[in-house]
Amino acid sequence: MDDSPLRCLLIARQGPDDREDRIQDHLLELAELARSCGFEVQTRRILKRPQIAPRTFYGSGQLEALAEEAARQGTRHLICDDELSGSQVNAIEKLTGLICLDRTGLILSIFEQRAQTREAKAQVELARCEYELPRLKGAWTHLERQGGGVGLRGGPGETQIEVDRRMIRTRISQLKRELTHLEQVRETQRQGRPKGLPRVALVGYTNAGKTSLLKALTGEGEPRDLLFATLDTTTRKAWLGQDFDPETGEGSLEPKHCLVADTVGFIRKLPHQLVAAFRSTLGEVRTADALLVVADAAHPDLEDHLKVVGTTLREIGCEPEGVEAQPRLLVLNQVDRLHRPQKLDLKKRHPGAVQACALQGAGVAEIRLWLRDLIPGPAKPRELEAWELPEPEPQAP
Ligand SMILES: Nc1nc2c(ncn2[C@@H]2O[C@H](COP(=O)(O)OP(=O)(O)OP(=O)(O)O)[C@@H](O)[C@H]2O)c(=O)[nH]1
Ligand SMILES: [Mg+2]
Structure with missing residues (x-):
């Protein structure tokens, strides 16, 4: 059997208001998604289209040219960054003779594999x-x-x-x-967990290093360089050290622990069907005593990733302020891939964050200290960052 990776061609529409570099970034991310799904990306194309063609979305002329290119390369799959209707997918397949997937379909396929x-x-x-x-x-x-x-x-x-x-x-x-039943099982398990241990959830953009941080904190977890490597919530016990102060004799010699839950990653345009379906798994995030928001600090789209995380957290019911707000610590991970000036710049932009490298353990002691001091207990007042808040409503002209 031929088990060579399936070749694919990636396309995205650029409308009149879209900046080309942003669409390029989206295509790069789509290429990562395609790779994570087992595809080999042959070509990425931006199709400039001021208007959407109702039947084929991209217009028949550009699609026919793509079909010829695909035939020359021996590519049979076309993956589109835009969300298409079923009839548009059918029309594109008929016109090009290629198998067509949209972004949501691709993400669903990855989730199905995992x-x-x-x-x-x-x-x-x-x-x-x-x-x-x-x-x-x-x-x-x-x-x-x-x-x-x-x-x-x-x-x-x-x-x-x-x-x-x-x-x-x-x-x-x-x-x-079935899911309602499984949620009840999960709730029973939750209640059966050791009492009094605070629960912390790792959240963040996919591939940021959540599982790596779980490993650094608890010794368990299998990080992988793939988008959506983690789908299931795994909870492990982490040792946080002691809070005994030998100078004053205050605190206790008892070692402190907490439970750390690793969760499914977020992504730009995470299909709403998946957010809805994963509500119960994400319940671990909603009910956690504190959140560690992990981000890949070396990613060129760091700030966009943070905005997506802020929005998704609000979508699943985690507000950044108010009585229900959980303490949050932003962990800027992967700083080993940055130079000193970049780290200083990050410090200016995110003064409250911990800069960390989950692989080598840098910053982990600081995270332990934060966890030890803050939980259990209500969120301490802190300055909210822009990514956590909703976008301001556009002003009427
Ligand atoms: N250089 C460097 N690489 C890191 C660091 N932390 C994680 N990685 C790498 O980043 C990739 C993703 O790590 P994971 O821990 O699996 O990321 P994740 O957030 O759990 O990803 P998903 O479960 O797929 O959403 C892996 O290849 C890790 O080895 C870090 O601090 N520095
Ligand atoms: Mg993971």
Whole structure:
């Protein structure tokens, strides 16, 4: 069997208001996603289109040129950064003869490959069903009338598409029931955990180094240079040292511990179906006593990544301020890849953050100290950073 990686061609639309360097960054990230899904990226293309073509999104002329390029390279997959409707995907496939995936479809495929536990599998399948349901329309152009009668078909005259929709809806209900049950199991486990140990969640953009930090703090975890390497929440016990002060005799000689949960990473335009499906897993984040927000400080899009994390946290119910706000520590990881002036610049931009290198252990003592001092207890007043807050509403002209 031929197990060479599947070749793919990546495209993104540049509208009149889009900056080219940003679209390039998005394409680079899409290439990382494609690589994480097992593809080999042959070409990345920006298609300048002031307007969206309703049927094919990118317009038939540019797509035909791409199809020729793909044929020359022996590429069979086309991956698009834009979110397409089912009928647009079908029209593109028909026109180019290529297999077409949009960004959401690609992320779903990665999640499907990674899902290991029953809960992760059910969550991903639920997201897939929610994604496919409105897309079924495009798959059936003939809308042939079924005669009704045996098997899965409903009453007379039910079309194939209606049968498919009904089956998906039934599956969605089954999965939701299963997930509610699994959430109860998770809640029971949570209550069964050692009492009194504070719970800390590692959150952040995918591939920032959350699992590496889990390993640095607890000795366990398997970091991988892949987007969405971690899907399942893993909780491990971390030793935080003692808070005994030999000078004053204050504190206790008892070693302090906390539980650290590693969680699924975030990404720009994380499909809302996945956020919804992963709500229960992300419940670990919502109910944690404190958050360690891990970021890859050496990534050129650091500030954008932080904004995505801030938005996603708010989306899952973690507000940065107010009575419910959890203490948060921003961990600027991977600073071993930065030079001194860059680190100084970071210090200016994020004075409250810890600069760390999870691989070599730099900054980990500082993180332990923060955890030891801060939890349990309410969030201490601190200056909020711009990435944590919602974008200001645009002013009416
Ligand atoms: N140079 C350097 N590389 C790091 C550091 N921390 C993590 N990495 C690398 O970054 C990659 C991603 O690390 P992970 O810990 O798996 O990242 P993650 O945030 O758990 O990623 P997902 O689970 O995929 O969302 C791995 O190749 C790590 O070896 C660091 O401090 N310095
Ligand atoms: Mg991970």
